[in-house]
Amino acid sequence: MIKKTIKTEMYFPVKIKYDRKTNCYASICPSLGVASQGKTEKEAETNIKEALELFIVAYLEINLKVKIPSPFLR
DSSP states (O other): OOOOOOOOOBOOOOEEEEETTTTEEEEEETTTTEEEEESSHHHHHHHHHHHHHHHHHHHHHTTOOOOOOGGGBO
């Protein structure tokens, strides 16, 4: 069996909004239901990227099929 590593880029729309109650930026990816936050907008963006990566890796590790809408694959 030959094993290869193939790099694939995926794009998911993410919304980042400031929450006055918590004084933080909330970030959410509605298509996958993944959310995160950060004290700054940049931190919220970094955190949602990490959360998305962990979400996808976790699903792949437990052999579940991740249904990724084809417009997000490039």
